[in-house]
Amino acid sequence: MKIGILGAGQLARMIALAGFPLGLEFVFLDPSADACAHQLGEHLVGDYDDPELLAQLAERADVVTYEFENVPAEVAKFLGERTTVYPPPKALQVGQDRLVEKTYFRDLGIPTPEFAVVNSVDNLQSAVARLGFPAILKTRRLGYDGKGQVFVKPDTDLAEAWEAVRGYDCILEAFVPFKREVSIIAARSVSGEVLYYPLSENLHKGGILRVAECKANDPLQAQAEDYVSRLLESLEYVGVIALELFEVDGNLLANEFAPRVHNSGHWTIEGAQTCQFENHLRAILDLPLGSTAAVGQAAMVNFIGGLPETKDVLAIEGAHMHLYGKSPRKGRKVAHATVRSISEEEYKLTLSKLFQLAENLDNS
Numbered sequence: 001m002k003i004g005i006l007g008a009g010q011l012a013r014m015i016a017l018a019g020f021p022l023g024l025e026f027v028f029l030d031p032s033a034d035a036c037a038h039q040l041g042e043h044l045v046g047d048y049d050d051p052e053l054l055a056q057l058a059e060r061a062d063v064v065t066y067e068f069e070n071v072p073a074e075v076a077k078f079l080g081e082r083t084t085v086y087p088p089p090k091a092l093q094v095g096q097d098r099l100v101e102k103t104y105f106r107d108l109g110i111p112t113p114e115f116a117v118v119n120s121v122d123n124l125q126s127a128v129a130r131l132g133f134p135a136i137l138k139t140r141r142l143g144y145d146g147k148g149q150v151f152v153k154p155d156t157d158l159a160e161a162w163e164a165v166r167g168y169d170c171i172l173e174a175f176v177p178f179k180r181e182v183s184i185i186a187a188r189s190v191s192g193e194v195l196y197y198p199l200s201e202n203l204h205k206g207g208i209l210r211v212a213e214c215k216a217n218d219p220l221q222a223q224a225e226d227y228v229s230r231l232l233e234s235l236e237y238v239g240v241i242a243l244e245l246f247e248v249d250g251n252l253l254a255n256e257f258a259p260r261v262h263n264s265g266h267w268t269i270e271g272a273q274t275c276q277f278e279n280h281l282r283a284i285l286d287l288p289l290g291s292t293a294a295v296g297q298a299a300m301v302n303f304i305g306g307l308p309e310t311k312d313v314l315a316i317e318g319a320h321m322h323l324y325g326k327s328p329r330k331g332r333k334v335a336h337a338t339v340r341s342i343s344e345e346e347y348k349l350t351l352s353k354l355f356q357l358a359e360n361l362d363n364s
């Protein structure tokens with residue numbers, strides 16, 4: 001059985017690593033010849049919308065999936081006419097546009113921060129008058145890791161804020177004073193079997209995920225499961241999904257979802273009975289899903305913009321290193337480390353040591 005993946009970055013690499021024990025083979029399509037999954041399968045090098053290469057991908061793969069959500073609609077359609085594509089293209093269409101996504105959440109009864117459509121400086125003014133300060137101006141499309149966002153405060157010059165995102169349709173979102181950010185990763189198979197991972201509690205810096213901690217028995221688990229299940233059923237979803245949420249006043253508000261395996265679920269590699277990558281494959285191949293239960297305390301720390309010495313990570317008891325095979329560049333995620341299942345005291349110490357290694361990269 002051969003799986004086609006659009007994209008050959010670290011997510012594709014980790015999907016392939018999880019698929020090898022199941023006897024699966026992989027073919028990737030990615031514009032970069034040295035994309036980090038390339039040694040794990042056949043690599044078609046070229047643009048994501050190259051019809052020749054897309055046809056080859058569809059021809060060679062039994063099922064095609066993707067590692068990023070900005071797959072153009074016509075690409076998903078082209079592939080869908082030639083082979084099986086999971087998650088369903090509808091999930092891409094909803095998830096690619098913040099306005100469509102937030103409206104979709106609302107229609108499913110999933111609460112979100114207040115938002116308003118903005119497509120001129122005039123309606124930025126009226127949106128601010130309605131939502132109040134502070135607020136965040138976000139481009140509707142192609143924003144990730146905090147890119148395409150402007151924080152709007154009482155002293156912000158609205159004309160300048162609009163200038164910063166000029167040319168893009170936007171939404172203005174009320175800035176919510178969240179207690180914490182969490183995400184729920186879930187998997188739904190072709191047959192409709194659904195399993196949920198324990199919540200991840202996520203720490204961001206500069207809009208980029210730094211640390212994700214597994215929170216087994218979190219009081220908000222049931223609410224998160226309820227929200228993500230509405231999404232899964234309504235989209236007739238197949239594969240792994242991640243729903244990112246804010247905790248405000250003891251309740252959850254949805255920020256966004258990713259129709260793919262997710263950085264906040266990397267702790268599942270060592271920290272869950274079955275990792276998100278394996279369950280994504282099981283889901284799209286209609287195999288029984290594997291238990292999502294945590295195997296102990298678990299967390300993940302991203303290494304961004306630089307790499308600590310592998311020996312320094314491995315010298316920390318309970319830590320596991322995951323290198324992506326990418327050369328370091330400012331703001332680039334190049335590796336992560338996980339920690340799992342040791343005594344509470346050791347766990348905290350290990351996590352703080354890993355976090356310190358990651359912080360040192362920022363300051364170097």
Ligand code: AMP
Nearest residue numbers: 113136144145146173174175176204207
């Ligand atoms: P996003 O690209 O929408 O995931 O935003 C990146 C990060 O900005 C989030 O993880 C939050 O830390 C922060 N953020 C985004 N939207 C809001 C909001 N409405 N209120 C407060 N913080 C937000």
